[in-house]
Amino acid sequence: MSAISSNDVIGRSDEAHGHAKPQPYWSPYAAGIGLGLVLLLAFVIMGRGLGASGAFTSLVATGVHAIAPEHTASNPYYQEYLGDGSRHPLKDWLVFEVLGVFVGGFLSGILAGRVKTTVEKGQHISTAKRLTFAFSGGILMGIGAKLARGCTSGQALTGGALLSVGSWTFMMCVFGGAYALAYFMRRQWL
Amino acid sequence: MSAPFFKYGMFGDDTSLIVAFITGIGFGFFLERAGFGSGRKLAAQFYGYDLTVFKVMFTAIITAMLGLYYLSVIGYVDLSLVYVSPTYLMPQIAGGLLLGFGFVIGGYCPGTSCVAASTGRIDGIIYLAGIVVGILIFGESFSLVENFYNSSAMGSITLPQVTGMSYGLIVFLVVLMALGGFMFAGWAEKKWAHIRPEQG
Numbered sequence: 001m002s003a004i005s006s007n008d009v010i011g012r013s014d015e016a017h018g019h020a021k022p023q024p025y026w027s028p029y030a031a032g033i034g035l036g037l038v039l040l041l042a043f044v045i046m047g048r049g050l051g052a053s054g055a056f057t058s059l060v061a062t063g064v065h066a067i068a069p070e071h072t073a074s075n076p077y078y079q080e081y082l083g084d085g086s087r088h089p090l091k092d093w094l095v096f097e098v099l100g101v102f103v104g105g106f107l108s109g110i111l112a113g114r115v116k117t118t119v120e121k122g123q124h125i126s127t128a129k130r131l132t133f134a135f136s137g138g139i140l141m142g143i144g145a146k147l148a149r150g151c152t153s154g155q156a157l158t159g160g161a162l163l164s165v166g167s168w169t170f171m172m173c174v175f176g177g178a179y180a181l182a183y184f185m186r187r188q189w190l
Numbered sequence: 191m192s193a194p195f196f197k198y199g200m201f202g203d204d205t206s207l208i209v210a211f212i213t214g215i216g217f218g219f220f221l222e223r224a225g226f227g228s229g230r231k232l233a234a235q236f237y238g239y240d241l242t243v244f245k246v247m248f249t250a251i252i253t254a255m256l257g258l259y260y261l262s263v264i265g266y267v268d269l270s271l272v273y274v275s276p277t278y279l280m281p282q283i284a285g286g287l288l289l290g291f292g293f294v295i296g297g298y299c300p301g302t303s304c305v306a307a308s309t310g311r312i313d314g315i316i317y318l319a320g321i322v323v324g325i326l327i328f329g330e331s332f333s334l335v336e337n338f339y340n341s342s343a344m345g346s347i348t349l350p351q352v353t354g355m356s357y358g359l360i361v362f363l364v365v366l367m368a369l370g371g372f373m374f375a376g377w378a379e380k381k382w383a384h385i386r387p388e389q390g
Contacts, residue, residue: 025225026223028246031221032250034223035224036254038216039253040258042213043254043257043272044267045194046196059322077329093210097210101217101218102214104214104215109310112222114309131313134297134313136320138318138321138324139320142320147339148281148282148289149281151300152247157247161255164274165277165352166282167275173290175290180290
């Protein structure tokens with residue numbers, strides 16, 4: 001009896017300690033299997049994979065449409081995301097999935113004591129410069145993901161698992177592009 | 191055959207949105223568990239001392255690929271009903287390169303930036319704003335890129351179709367390649383360990 005209660009106390013104090021300090025990340029293989037099973041479930045339940053950038057395209061198309069409906073009417077790219085008007089363009093699978101990504105990321109972060117208002121950067125770059133790079137990188141990512149018809153989630157991960165030729169080509173180009181530029185970005189990260 | 195459930199009409203569009211939300215929670219959860227809410231951790235992939243991005247991505251790919259392959263072999267999933275997005279080779283090469291640039295400059299991809307933003311990373315929130323602007327630029331200049339965007343259309347082709355090898359053999363080769371990659375990653379992380387920056 002006393003042994004059990006003393007274990008209890010130790011357990012509790014460990015937990016309290018864990019909350020003060022962020023927990024280490026999972027092994028990449030454990031997290032990868034978790035991610036792979038989520039993707040597999042999406043295939044089995046929905047017959048489709050994961051995505052991310054598409055949700056933001058729905059958001060942009062909806063926003064532009066609200067401001068200038070005649071403008072989006074003449075643009076076939078926005079039209080694809082706005083649909084025929086039979087349902088709201090934000091009532092979309094990827095939009096709801098990405099809302100879940102925000103929630104799931106927050107849940108995991110808060111449980112591990114990793115939610116923190118901060119800026120991710122190396123020590124040799126100012127916050128203002130880092131945020132400028134973040135914004136510029138985001139713009140390139142947005143354009144690239146639209147040109148490629150998907151991002152790391154929809155193309156590399158989903159299309160990769162489905163052995164799509166375009167997705168594998170895309171994946172090689174993502175790594176190639178990033179490695180080609182990494183040397184010039186070293187002061188931001190190292 | 192009884193899967194994909196949605197394609198067999200087991201539930202409707204409204205329920206599919208609930209499925210989407212729950213799927214997203216799982217997706218975001220494991221991304222954060224891997225450390226992908228941190229731009230530094232993600233960018234480390236391109237400096238050799240921490241190849242977590244490669245390991246997580248390829249573990250996820252072979253898990254989902256093997257699972258889907260075996261479920262189709264035993265006749266549970268109809269593989270032809272799983273949506274494979276069509277290949278447009280040239281725009282996907284160009285888009286992939288741009289995305290790679292954006293990744294190492296900005297530190298995230300769209301999915302990981304959502305996780306970064308929801309765990310408090312200011313750079314993740316700014317990055318998301320950048321993505322929205324990038325998509326807007328693409329949308330507004332669509333008439334200029336439309337021809338290129340629709341060029342080299344090859345349909346929903348897969349590696350087994352292009353190589354003439356069986357689906358199972360390609361699955362096996364991808365697993366072999368991933369395992370080789372994991373061993374290489376272990377070696378590379380030691381070789382470039384001295385580059386790892388101080389925490390802080």
